[in-house]
Amino acid sequence: MNRHVYKAFSDRARMATSGLGRRLSYVFGALITAIVAAVILINVQTQLQLVRERLELRVLHLLEIATEVSLPYLIEGRAAELDVIFEELRKQPDVIDIFIIDQDGIMVVESEEQGDVDFLKPANDPLANKAAETSEIQRLDLPEIRKVAKPLMIGSVNYGTLRLDFDPHEERSEIVKVWSRNALGGVLFVLVGLFTSNLVATRLVGPLNRLTRATERAANGDLDQTICVRTNDEIERLASSFNTMLVALRRSIQEIHEIAYRDKLTGVPNRTWLSLQLDQIAIEASAKKESFSVLFLDLDDFKSVNDNHGHHVGDRLLVLFAERLRRCVSEIGLAALKVGSDRNAAKYRFDGDAVVARLGGDEFTIIVPTLLCRELVEGIIEAMQSEFVLEELSLRATTSIGVANFPEHAPNSELLLKHADVAMYQAKRAGRNTFAFYDGDQHKLSIERLELAAEIRSAVEQDQFSIFLQPQFFVATGQVSGAEALVRWNHPTRGLLRPDMFLPVAAGAGLLPEIGRLVVRKTLASAFEILPRVDVPLTFAMNLSVDELADEAFVEELLWQIDGANLLPGTIEIEITENTAMTDGAAIERQLERLRQVGTRLAIDDFGVGYSNLGRLKGLAFDTLKLDRSLLQDVGEDEEAENLMATILAMAQVMKADVVAEGIETRTQLSVLEKYHCRYYQGYLGARPMPAERFATWLLANMRHHERQA
Incomplete structure (x- = not known):
């Protein structure tokens, strides 16, 4: 090719024999030279631009693919799992390194090249910082490396910065090849310039456009595609690599979705x-x-x-x-x-x-x-x-x-x-x-119970509970024998609430031990204050639930407080319901035995409303049997009710247990109790529950009244 070019110029030189011909030859030669130079320069510029665009597209492809893979993991907080995928990207020959720095400047995907930056530690990367500040892709071209930083954003939310270090060696090699090919092909370019230009445009620009469109579709989530390029050059190899990468990404994403869903x-x-x-x-x-x-x-x-x-x-x-x-x-x-x-x-x-x-x-x-x-x-x-x-x-x-x-x-x-x-x-x-x-109505009730439970929890913290003491009397004399502690809630907006309005909810929320601690503390304090002011022994009864007895910490605290109160044995009486007594639990029996060992009495409350096992009751060795008020409603008017009560009293006598009749409201009921030698009663006939602060005054007045009658 060079020989033909040399011969053409030699022939033109020999034809320049006259001044005009020489000038025309010079002009023609200069024109041909200028055209050849212009064509060569244009061709070189075009090919160099295409090389840069192709490599730029390569960088953008890597950025877009890495972004597509990274964002779901960053959003879900599983950035550490990206190391496997990024390891595949690092295997690309033109990729020096690729890693991620989150919005706090922490490297969350480890860099292989930056050995001085610890994984999950602050990474001082000016290029990444600038990309995060501007929300735009930033580039830094150095002789031996091309650095690119892209903010990882969805809308205005920045999840971090993707850093890619790219090897520009291929670009320099391509530039050298372009100059070499064009220097050697200059004459051929002159002869077939238009054809070559069209061919170059068709062979280079067309495939690049297809690659660009394929990349845009992949960025939009369409990985189910294949690009076909037959150029037999780097573009075809790039397209082949692009197809291979899509297949790998489809397989990886499928596996990820299987794990995720x-x-x-x-x-x-x-x-x-x-x-x-x-x-x-x-x-x-x-x-x-x-x-x-x-x-x-x-x-x-x-x-x-x-x-x-x-x-x-x-x-x-x-x-x-x-x-x-x-x-x-x-x-x-x-x-x-x-x-x-x-x-x-x-x-x-x-x-x-x-x-x-x-x-x-x-x-x-x-x-x-x-x-x-x-x-x-x-x-x-x-x-x-x-x-x-x-x-x-x-x-x-x-x-x-x-x-x-x-x-x-x-x-x-x-x-x-x-x-x-x-x-x-x-x-x-x-x-x-x-x-x-x-059921919306049931749901509403459940919500109200939850709200009430939250109020109860707050009431415990703010000490909104107080105790009322309801006196217990000797049936024979009418003198006070003791009192039962009953809890009341001083609700800030609803006033004084009885236990049946909040204890069931407290039990469901597991708050009974917390309320029980307050009741124990206040009852013992009342007993400690009242007993020195009277010269007769009194019994103070407190109710305990299954939840409280099953709570080791609660029982330990109760034992400690009873021991610290330094009260006479028998002063404190623990009441458990008949259903609680029937609970088949070795732990509960053990706790009751520990309470008896420190001098407390044991009472079975609400007797008659459950299904008692007399053998089990006997095994508990209780001191007092409290008859439920439902057993006494018809006493004095119904012979069967009276016979039932007489039977229970006889049974209690055999078991050497005292009996307290609850809910006594009439003189008739009291006379029947006296007839069958029931020892104690409790009810509105004697006195209603009263605040602990008022009980001492009432008690002294009651005792003086009986002294005068005696």
């Missing part, structure tokens, strides 16, 4: 997938004015399975339970939706099938068309009656199910799931192994 134990969708699915179903059902139901399921007594047989048995039971749920769904003609390979779980559609998902622990949900809801619920309840066979163990695991309908019970997915959960607890309270539809 599928419950590892049971294989059904998890809470994250359900949230996306339920939102989508609610939107579509609202648009179509359709309804669907959410079932919230919880295994009954699942904790006892783990406690008695181990967590491995519990896990196996959950797997079998999930399989049985799917079978119940299929038996009513529906298919259970599964987590597939689609990258976006929100793209799934309901389409009339069912969604079986595990929320966590032993809680499951099912989304089902409302028309088939009751049939499915009844089928599940029936199916769970059969035992689960776990290796050599057979277990029966029933379930309680709460049902909430969209849009009847809730207008959105979040509230719908919450109401289904509330309905499940309503089913639990109904006896378990059943189902309940969401």
Whole structure:
């Protein structure tokens, strides 16, 4: 090629024999030279620009792909898991390093090159800082390295900065090749300039445009594509690498979604997938004015399975339970939706099938068309009656199910799931192994109970409770024998509240021991103040619940306070209900025995309203039997009621126990008690409960009255 160019210029030089011809030759030669130089320069400039654009696109591709992969992990706080994916990116020949610095300047994806920067420690990277400040891509071109920083943002929220160190060696090599090719191909460019220009434009610009469009689609989430480039050069190799990267990303994202949206134990969708699915179903059902139901399921007594047989048995039971749920769904003609390979779980559609998902622990949900809801619920309840066979163990695991309908019970997915959960607890309270539809009134009562529990907790902290003392009397003489401590709540807005208005809620919230501590402290303080002012022994009775007796710390504190009060033995009497006495618990018996050892008396309260085991009562060695007021209402008017009371008094006499008759309001009742030699009574006939501060004054007046009568 060079020989032909040299010959052409030699021929033109020989033709320049005259001045005009020489000038024309010079002009023509200069023009040809200028044209060749211009064409060469234009061609060089074009190819250099294409090289830079191609390499710039390469950088942008890497940035966009790294951004696509990084943002979900950064949002979910799992940046450490990016090391595996970024390791693949670092294997690219032109990538020196790639890492992430979060919005606080902490390196959350470790850099391989920056050995002086510790992982998860502040990284002083000026380029990353500038990118974070400007919210724009920043570049720094150095002789041996090209540094790029891109802020990772969604809207105006910055999740960190992506740093990429790129090797510009390929760019320099390409520049050298461009100059060499154009210097050698200058003459050929002159001869076939237009053809070559069109060919270059077609072969270079066209593939680059296709690569650009493919990159834009990939940035928008379309990874299901393949770009076809047949240029037999670097662009084709770049396109091939791009296709390979898309395949790897699709495979990685599919695996990530399997982990993110599928419950590892049971294989059904998890809470994250359900949230996306339920939102989508609610939107579509609202648009179509359709309804669907959410079932919230919880295994009954699942904790006892783990406690008695181990967590491995519990896990196996959950797997079998999930399989049985799917079978119940299929038996009513529906298919259970599964987590597939689609990258976006929100793209799934309901389409009339069912969604079986595990929320966590032993809680499951099912989304089902409302028309088939009751049939499915009844089928599940029936199916769970059969035992689960776990290796050599057979277990029966029933379930309680709460049902909430969209849009009847809730207008959105979040509230719908919450109401289904509330309905499940309503089913639990109904006896378990059943189902309940969401009841707004019951929910309102539950909320009120929760609010009251919060007020009780605050009342304990602010010491809003006080004790009232209700006197107890000798039947024969009418003199005071002692008093029972009754708790009252000085509510800041509702006034003085009786125990039946708040103790049941306190028991459900586990606050009885806290209230009991206040009652014990105030009762002992009252006894310590009153007893020195009288010259007769008195008994102060306090009620204890199962919760308080089961609380080791509470009993220890009670024993310490009784011992510290330095009262005579028999001064303090502990009352437990008949139902508490029937509780078959060695721990409770042990606590009662410890209380007896420090000189306290034991009384069985509300006797006659439960189903007593006399043998067990005898084993408790109680000192006092308190007859419930319901046994005494008809005494004096009903012969059977009187005979029953006489029988109980005789039994107590055999067991060497004192008897206190509660709720005495008439002289007739008192005369019957005296007739059958009942020793003590308590009720409005003698005195109503009164504040502890007033009890001492009342007691002294009562004693003076009896002295005068004597």
